[in-house]
Amino acid sequence: MTVSLSQLLGASAGSDTILITGITADSRRVQPGSLFVAIPGTKVDGRDFIPAAIEAGASAILSLPGTPVPDPSVPLIADNNPRRRYADMAARFYASHPDVQVAITGTNGKTSVADFLRQIWSGLGYDAASVGTLGVRSQHHNAPGGLTTPDPMALHKNLSALSDVGVTHCALEASSHGLDQYRLDGVSLKAAGFTNLTRDHMDYHKTEQGYLFAKARLFGELLAPGSTAVVNIDSRAGKLIEDLAWGRGLHTLTVGRDENAALRLMDQEGRPDGQAFSIGYQGHVYPVDVRLFGAFQAENIVLAVGLAIGTGADVDKVLATLSHLTGVPGRMELIGRTTKGGAVYVDYAHTPDGLKNVLESARAHNPAGLSVVFGCGGDRDAGKRPQMGKLAADLADRVYVTDDNPRSEEASVIRSEILAACPDAIEIGDRAQAIAAAIEALEENDMLIVAGKGHEEGQTVGDTVLPFSDIEVVKLLLGQRTHSGEK
């Protein structure tokens, strides 16, 4: 596939002779005819790789004004914000995309809302997809992903491929990194959703304000006039986001438990096989019954309902789809029960608020005893470690502290930072052994939450990703057949 450079620059006719075969911000991926985006990063300066990119055949360079380009035949496209310009160009390179695109942001719940919205749209008869932490999911195929919000070329390639196979509706996850790095700036959105804002990623954003600002970009900059902001207003951040969207003249639809929410979550009640709740909307109260665990999932469902309505679907038809909702892989997923009758769930809680919510949700089911196995990721916000340790000690009866992607850090140091706040916890570094010990100790009507890795299929130690799946380990320990067919 080739596109003329002038087309990428937004000129109406592609009259120039420079044809671009691809765009990349990584010199190691440059092919003959590529446009190389030279970005000063946090670790290295992409501009240092311009000679290597030209050597590999780059036809043009996008970078900051004044950037030296050693070969005068290779044009420099100068822009004060090369990341944003890259996103615009990627959108022009892969021009086709699903007609209705929606982005979801917030600390927790993005993947769940995106998946529920995809399911609701499918239930309404649309060809729908989601793109995010779980990769690309649609009725056509599922492809595991790398980043929650892919880099602009990967993202637009996916959107274009989805459109080519007939997908008309797509829910996208907008991570704070992705928003901060302008990865989504070329995506035309009909609506955006906000779940919540609690602690995460302080390693990257440094301050709470910086984190909020990144999330707020979705509503303050990316949503175009005429589009809809669907905002959970149960938190202060949600109210700020609502004000921001309202101030820009966007359509706003508020959701949540808050009595002022336009779509209001009410009368929530746990059931042995899931939960029931009501949604209040425009004077009507709609009863909902779902086979999903976790009180927080009701918040995510109401936001997904708001996004479906906010993009034009009929409320009665939307609500009729909810009884068919299925769980999201690795989110409060019941894997099975021990012979003694203890239930084992796998969940992706990897933030203090996520862990608090999942343990409180579990407690609401009145288990005889509640156990949790968890760790904290290396090279990620270290401040959340003692917070998660304290929450686990306060909310669970038995706590097992283990490893969760130590990456470049010393795993025992991460564990000790957690254990400082839950000294009575049992420390077992090897994750499979920790899960085994926790399962072994389960009695009748006990519940175990294995938290933090959800759907993940690897344990990252140093630069190596060792095959590892909480779901598979639990299945194996419970004597169930696994994907690999082992027992």
Ligand SMILES: CC(=O)N[C@H]1[C@@H](OP(=O)(O)OP(=O)(O)OC[C@H]2O[C@@H](n3ccc(=O)[nH]c3=O)[C@H](O)[C@@H]2O)O[C@H](CO)[C@@H](O)[C@@H]1O[C@H](C)C(=O)N[C@@H](C)C(=O)N[C@H](CCC(=O)O)C(=O)O
């Ligand atoms: C912390 C973070 O987000 N880093 C992103 C950032 O990297 P950086 O600024 O550190 O880049 P750098 O390594 O200094 O390199 C600067 C530039 O030189 C280029 N380079 C580098 C070496 C070389 O030989 N040639 C070359 O061209 C690099 O491709 C880059 O464009 O910009 C790069 C693209 O320009 C991204 O690929 C990279 O994402 C990395 C892969 C990453 O792991 N990001 C994670 C943390 C992330 O984004 N996670 C969120 C989820 C968070 C959540 O849970 O909410 C996500 O959306 O997945």
Ligand SMILES: Nc1ncnc2c1ncn2[C@@H]1O[C@H](COP(=O)(O)OP(=O)(O)OP(=O)(O)O)[C@@H](O)[C@H]1O
């Ligand atoms: N609305 C919510 N409020 C609080 N916690 C939640 C909520 N939704 C999900 N969680 C918790 O967060 C975990 C991750 O959920 P999910 O994958 O939907 O979030 P995410 O925002 O996509 O996460 P990531 O930032 O990793 O992409 C869940 O397993 C659950 O423990």
Ligand SMILES: N[C@H](CCC[C@H](N)C(=O)O)C(=O)O
């Ligand atoms: N998207 C999140 C996922 C964290 C999951 C947890 N297993 C970890 O590795 O910390 C991140 O990259 O921070």
Ligand SMILES: [Mg+2]
């Ligand atoms: Mg996600």
